[in-house]
C-alpha cells in the first residue's frame with residue numbers, strides 16, 4: 001500500500017477575473033428535474049470521422065460530438081484535403097477520398113487539447129508517404145506520445161519529436177509499414193487504436209495485446225467499414241490492405257462520460273430525478289454505472305433493442321440505453337484493477353460523489369490520470385480540499401473520506417474539461433457560492449454543460465457558448481423509450497471484461 005502524498009498549501013491568492021468569461025458561479029442545488037439529450041460520444045465521433053475520411057465515399061455522421069476535441073479532428077482531416085461539411089451542429093458529412101487521396105498538409109495539424117485526435121491520427125499518418133506535423137495546446141504537448149511512437153516506429157514509420165519523440169510536436173514521414181504484434185504495457189484505447197489504424201494500411205497482420213480491456217469502439221466500428229477484426233481474449237488483430245467502405249450513415253450514441261456529470265448532479269441534489277435518453281452503454285464504458293449501483297445510488301438503465309453487434313441494425317455497432325438517476329444516499333466503495341479503464345474519465349466525478357458517501361472511498365491503479373489534460377489526481381486532491389473535502393493523494397489514486405459538508409470557495413478547473421464539470425457538481429452540494437475558474441474548458445467535451453445544468457434547475461451561471469440557451473435540447477416529460485436522438489438499437493451485455501490489472505506508470 002502506498003503512502004499518502006502531502007499537498008502544498010492551496011494558492012488562495014487567485015480570484016476570478018471580474019467579468020471573465022471563463023468562470024462559472026454555482027450555488028446549492030435542489031430539485032433537478034427533466035429529460036436531457038447528452039452530447040454524442042466523443043470517442044466514437046473521432047473514430048467515425050477518421051475512418052470515414054480514410055474510406056472511399058460519403059458518410060453522414062448523425063449526433064456528432066459537439067465539443068472542441070471532436071472539432072479538432074474534423075479540422076485536421078480538412079487540412080489533409082478531405083471534404084468535411086457540417087450542415088447543422090449535429091450532422092457531419094464526410095466525402096472520403098480514400099486514404100490514398102489524403103494530401104500533405106500545408107501547415108502543422110493542430111489537435112488542440114485532444115489526446116485521441118493526436119494519437120489516432122498519428123497511426124493513420126504513419127502510413128502516408130508524405131511528411132506531416134502534429135501539434136496541440138500546452139497540455140497536449142506535455143502528454144506522453146512515446147507509447148504510440150514506439151510501436152509505429154517498429155512498423156517502419158519515421159517519427160521525430162521533442163524528447164526523442166516522446167512529446168509533441170511530432171513530425172512523421174510515413175510510408176510502407178509492416179504489420180507487428182504490440183504488447184501494450186498500458187490499457188489504453190488510444191494506443192490500441194493507433195496501432196490498429198496503422199495496421200489497416202500495413203503489410204500483413206497487426207495485433208495488439210493490452211493488459212486489461214479498454215474501450216473497444218474501434219474494434220466495433222471497423223466491421224461497419226468492411227474490415228473484419230479478430231479478437232482472442234485481450235488480443236485484437238487486423239489484416240492490412242483491405243479497402244475501407246463508407247457505411248453511408250452512422251448514428252453516434254450519447255456519451256456516457258458526459259452523462260456521468262448530470263447523473264451525479266441528480267444523485268447529490270435533494271428531490272431530483274432526471275432522464276437521459278439514448279446513452280451508449282458499451283460494457284467497456286459502463287464501469288461508472290456499476291460503481292454507482294455499488295454505492296447505493298438510485299440509477300436506472302432501460303436498454304433499447306439489439307445488442308449493438310454489426311448487422312443487427314445498430315449503426316455505430318454500439319448498445320444504447322435510457323438512463324435515469326434520483327436523489328440517493330451513498331456509501332463508500334473501493335475501486336481498482338480492470339475496472340479502471342472502464343471508468344477512466346469518470347474518476348473526477350466519482351471523487352466528488354465520494355465526498356458525500358458514508359466511509360472512505362479508495363481509488364487505486366489509476367496513475368494514468370496523472371497524464372490526462374492535467375494531473376487529475378493532484379488536481380482533484382487540491383481543488384476538492386479547497387471546498388472542504390477530506391482527500392488523501394496516493395501515487396496511483398485517492399482516498400476520499402465522507403460524508404463531508406462542502407463549502408463554497410474559489411477553485412480552478414486547471415484547463416481540464418472534466419475538472420470543470422466535476423467542480424461544478426461539487427458546487428451544487430457546497431454551501432454558499434462556488435466559483436470555478438477556467439470553467440470554459442468544459443466546452444472541450446460538452447459546450448452546453450452549464451446551460452443544460454441550468455435547464456435542469458441548477459443555480460449555475462455560465463460560461464456558455466452564445467447559442468447555449470436555445471431550448472430544444474430539454475423537455476420536462478419522461479421519455480417514451482426513445483429520445484429525439486436517432487438511436488442505434490442495442491442492449492448491453494452487462495458482462496464486465498476481465499484481464500490483468502492495468503498499469504498506469506508509463507510516462508514515455
Ligand SMILES: O=C(O)C1=C[C@@H](OP(=O)(O)O)[C@@H](O)[C@H](O)C1
Nearest residue numbers: 043116187188189190191344345
Ligand atoms: O480512445 C479514446 O477515445 C479514449 C481513451 C482514453 O484514453 P487512453 O487511451 O489514453 O486511456 C480516454 O481517457 C480518452 O478520454 C478517450
Ligand SMILES: C=C(OP(=O)(O)O)C(=O)O
Nearest residue numbers: 113114115116345372418
Ligand atoms: C482524456 C480525455 O480525452 P483525450 O485523451 O482525448 O484528450 C478526456 O476526454 O477525458
